[in-house]
Amino acid sequence: MTLDLSSDDLEMLDGRDGAAVEMSMRIIVRLGETVKANRLIDISSAHIDSCLYHGLSTIDFADRLVQLGAQVKVPTTLNVSSMDLLHPDLYRGDPEEALRGRQLADLYESMGCKPTWTCAPYLLEERPNFGDQIVWAESNAIVFANSVLGARTDRYGDLIDICAAITGRTPDAGLHLDANRYASLVYEVGHLSPSLFDHDEIFPLLGAFIGSTTGTQVPVVDGLNHKQSEYRLRALGAAAASTGSVGMFHVVGSTPEAQTLDAALGDNAPQGLIKVSVEDLQMMRSKLTSSTGTALATIALGTPHYSIDEFAILRSHILGKHKHPEIDFYVSAGRDILLELELRGWADELRSFGVSLVGDTCTYFTPILSNTDKPAMTDSGKWAYYAPSNLGIDVIFASTADCVASAIAGRVVLDESIWTNEQ
Amino acid sequence: MKVFGLMSSNKEISGPMLRLDEPLSFWGGLDPETGQITDVHHPQVGSSVTGTVLAMEHGRGSSSSSSVVLELIRNKAGPVAIVLSEMDTHILLGSIVAEELYGLSMPVLITSKENLQNFHSGNVAHIDSEGNIKFIN
Numbered sequence: 001m002t003l004d005l006s007s008d009d010l011e012m013l014d015g016r017d018g019a020a021v022e023m024s025m026r027i028i029v030r031l032g033e034t035v036k037a038n039r040l041i042d043i044s045s046a047h048i049d050s051c052l053y054h055g056l057s058t059i060d061f062a063d064r065l066v067q068l069g070a071q072v073k074v075p076t077t078l079n080v081s082s083m084d085l086l087h088p089d090l091y092r093g094d095p096e097e098a099l100r101g102r103q104l105a106d107l108y109e110s111m112g113c114k115p116t117w118t119c120a121p122y123l124l125e126e127r128p129n130f131g132d133q134i135v136w137a138e139s140n141a142i143v144f145a146n147s148v149l150g151a152r153t154d155r156y157g158d159l160i161d162i163c164a165a166i167t168g169r170t171p172d173a174g175l176h177l178d179a180n181r182y183a184s185l186v187y188e189v190g191h192l193s194p195s196l197f198d199h200d201e202i203f204p205l206l207g208a209f210i211g212s213t214t215g216t217q218v219p220v221v222d223g224l225n226h227k228q229s230e231y232r233l234r235a236l237g238a239a240a241a242s243t244g245s246v247g248m249f250h251v252v253g254s255t256p257e258a259q260t261l262d263a264a265l266g267d268n269a270p271q272g273l274i275k276v277s278v279e280d281l282q283m284m285r286s287k288l289t290s291s292t293g294t295a296l297a298t299i300a301l302g303t304p305h306y307s308i309d310e311f312a313i314l315r316s317h318i319l320g321k322h323k324h325p326e327i328d329f330y331v332s333a334g335r336d337i338l339l340e341l342e343l344r345g346w347a348d349e350l351r352s353f354g355v356s357l358v359g360d361t362c363t364y365f366t367p368i369l370s371n372t373d374k375p376a377m378t379d380s381g382k383w384a385y386y387a388p389s390n391l392g393i394d395v396i397f398a399s400t401a402d403c404v405a406s407a408i409a410g411r412v413v414l415d416e417s418i419w420t421n422e423q
Numbered sequence: 424m425k426v427f428g429l430m431s432s433n434k435e436i437s438g439p440m441l442r443l444d445e446p447l448s449f450w451g452g453l454d455p456e457t458g459q460i461t462d463v464h465h466p467q468v469g470s471s472v473t474g475t476v477l478a479m480e481h482g483r484g485s486s487s488s489s490s491v492v493l494e495l496i497r498n499k500a501g502p503v504a505i506v507l508s509e510m511d512t513h514i515l516l517g518s519i520v521a522e523e524l525y526g527l528s529m530p531v532l533i534t535s536k537e538n539l540q541n542f543h544s545g546n547v548a549h550i551d552s553e554g555n556i557k558f559i560n
Contacts, residue, residue, distance in 0.1 A: 023523065026523070027516070027519055027520065027523065030519050031512060031515070031516065031519075034427055034510060034512065034515060035510070035512060049486045049487060050490065052487060052490070054450075054455065054487060054490040054491055054493075054494050055455055055456075055490075055494035055497065055498070056494075056497065057490070057493045057494045057496075057497040057521075057524070057525075058490050058493070058494070060497075060524055060525075061493070061520060061524060064523075064524060137486040138486050139486050142486070155486070155512075155513075156486065157486035157487065157488055157489045157490075157512070157513040157516065158486060158487055158488075158489040158490040158493075158513075158516070159489045159490065159493065159516045159517070159519075159520045160489070160512070160516050161486075216481070216509065244483065245446075245481070245482070245483050365451070385464075386451050388463050389451050389452065389461055389462050389463050389464070390451055
C-alpha cells in the first residue's frame, strides 16, 4: 500500500498555502509513509504538547514555523507549560529557563492555539464527541479521548501535533482505524472482592499494572459490575500510559466501545487473559513507593490536572481542618478549573486548609516544590512514577484521604485496612 | 534492516552497541544534554547513549519523547543510530525534524525481534547506507 494523497494534500505539499503548511505537510507525509497509511484524513481538533520547553530546539522548531507564517487550521488547545504562566513567582528554577518557557508559550499562542495550558483538555467545555477524528498529544489525554470519549486519536507526540493542526490532516492509521481499537488482552477482575473497588486508589494501581504488562496490545478490563466514573477511568488510563505505552483501553460496561466484552474484542477471541490478583495491585503499590519511613515534606495532587469531581472529594476531606505547618500541599489544575474553584468559593476553603493551587503546569517536572530532600506523597500513579527520576525525590503513593491525613499529621499516615481486609 | 530517516551522506555509520534490556522513555528517562539514562526504574540507569548504536525493542511512555530526541541531536549527545524491532514514531519524528531544522541525521532502523537478539552491548556495529549491518566483537 502506498500513501494516496488528495489533490489538496499535493497542493499543500507544493506550497499553495505557504511555507509553514508545506513544511508541516512534508513531515505529515513522511510519518504517513512510515506508518503505512493509505491516505490522510481531516481532523476536527488538536491538542499540542510541543509547547513544553525541552531545550533550545523546541524554540527553534516553533520559531521556524512562525517565521514561515504558521496558523492553526482547526481548534487547537495547549498542553502544560514549563511554568505557571499566571503565577510565575512559584517557579524556583533557572530564570533563563523561565524566560524560554514564556517565549515558547508566546510562539504557540501566536500560531492561534488557545492558551488553555492543561494536560486535561477533556475537562474543557468543548470536548470531542464520539467518533471525532482528532490529533491529541500528551499520553493521558490520548488514552482518555480514545477510551472514555470514543474520539479517535493515535498516540501522537511533540512536533507532529502542531504540523497536524497547521494542515488539518493526519495519516489514517493506528487508533484512527476500527481494527486497531479492539482489545486483544483481557484483564479479569470479577473474582476480586467488590469492596476493593470502592476505593479510588485501586484504579491508578490497576492502570499501572496494565501498563506494565500489556505491551502494545489494547487491554480490556472485565468484571467491574457498575459503570465507573470519569475520574476513576482517567486515573487508570494516566497510570497505564505512564508505566507503559497504552493509547486505549476498554472497561466493560463503562467505556463507550465496550458495552459488552465481545464488542470490546470486536468479536475476536482474546490473545491472552490475565486474572488480576490482590498481590499484583500490592506489587504496583510498592513499585510506586520509594520511601518506607514516616518522613514527609510535600503532598502533590493533580496529575493529570484535577477535575471539579476530584476537588469535591478533596474538599470533603479538608473542610474545617489545617495542614501541618511543615508540610507543603500542592494541587495542580487547569486555568478553567481554577477559575471555577474561585466562583464556587472552594478556592478560599482549600487555601485556608493550606493548599497551594498551581496552574498551567505540573509539579512533577517543574521546579516548584520547595523541599525535594524529604519524601512527597501523591494520589497519582503518574506523579509517583515520574517524580523520582525527574526531581530526584522519594515518593509514597496513597489515597487522597491518606494524603490529607498525612498533611495534617506532618508525617506519613497510611490506612492499610483496605489491604488487610483482603488477606 | 529497513532504514527510516537520513543516513549521513554515503558514509557508513559505526559506533559501539548499546543494547537496552528494557524500553526507554526518552522524556523523563534521559538527560538530553549529557545523553545519560536517568530513569531510576531502568536497569541501565547511568549509561550514556552518546555516539552509540542504540538498540531496543520499542520506545515507551511520554509524548514528549520527540522533543527530547530532537534536543539530544541538537546537543550532539545522541546515538549515531537507533535500532528498533517496532517502529516508534515519537523517536522517528525527532529524527525527521532534526533533518528539517539542522540538517543533522540520526537514522532509525527497523529489524526483526529475532535479529535484535544478535545485538550485544560492547560490540561495534557498522551500518551501510542500505541498512546492512556488521558487528565486530
